[in-house]
Amino acid sequence: MTVAQRHGRRIMMTPAELDSFLAEQRTCRVATVSADGRPHVSALWFAWDGRALWLYSLTRSRRWSEMRADPRIAVVVDDGEEYGELRGVELSGTVEFVGEAPRTGEPFPALEAPEQLFAAKNFGLDVMPHDGRHAWARLTPDAIASWDFRKI
Template sequence: MTVTQRRGRRIMMTGTERDTYLAEQRTCRVATVSPDGRPHAGALWFAWDGTSLWLYSITRSLRWSQLRTDPRIAVVVDDGVEYGELRGVELSGRAVPVGEAPRTGAPCPELDGPERLFARKYFETDAMPHDGRHAWLRLTPQAVTSWDFRKLAGPRTA
C-alpha cells in the first residue's frame, strides 16, 4: 500500500525501486511510543520480503516493551548526504510478534523466508544464528511513503 504523496509523485519510488532499495539497505530507524506518549526511536537491522518488513529485536528492549502495550510502529530507511541524493522509505502500521520470543530456532515455517533473507544479508549464509535474546516482529505496512530526490535532476513529467 502506498500513500498518495501530495507534491511527491515526481520523487516517489516505483514498487520495484522500493523493493530493490529495501533489499540493499542495512539499517532502519524504528519509532514506538510508551503508554504515557513518550516516543522512542532506535536503529535495527531488517529484512524486506516484498510485503512485510521483518525486524529482529532484543526482547528485553524498550522497543519490545512498548510494542506489547501499543503495537503501532513507524520505520524509516533512508540514505544520502547531499540534498539531491536523499532517498528513503517510511513504513507504518502495527508490529506483530512471530515465532518464539526469544527465538532459539524452534521450527516456525512462517520465519523460514525472513530468516533466510536476513542471514544472507547480514551474515552471508543461509543459516540464521539464534542467540536466545532476539525475536521477530513483522510489520505489514498500512502506509508506505517513499522519496528519491535524485529524480529531481531528471526530465520533468506531468
C-alpha cells in the same frame, strides 16, 4: 497498503525501486510510543520480503516492550549524504509478533523466508544464527511514503 503521499509524486519510488532499496539497505529506525506517550526511536537491522518489513529485536529492550504494549509503529529507512542523493521510505502500521520470544531456532515455517533473507543480508550466512535474546516482529505496512531526490 496505501501510498501516503499526495505531494512529491515526482520523487516517489516505483514499486520495483522500493523493493530494490529495501532489499539493499541494512538499518532502519523504528519509532514507538511509551505508555506515557513519549516517543522513542531506535536503530535496528531488518529484512524486506516484498510485502512486509521483518524486525529482529532484542526482547529485553525498550523498543520490544513498547511494541508489545502498543504495536503501532513507524519505520524510516534512508540513504544519501548530499541533498541530491537523499532517498528513503517511511512505513507505518501495526506489528505482529511471529515465532517464539525469544527466538531459539525451533522450526517455524512462517520464519523460514525472512530468516534466510536476514542471515544472508546481515551475516553473509545461509542459516540464521539464534542467540536466544531476539525475536521477530512483522510490519505489513498500512501506509508507505517514499522519496528519491536523485529524480529531481
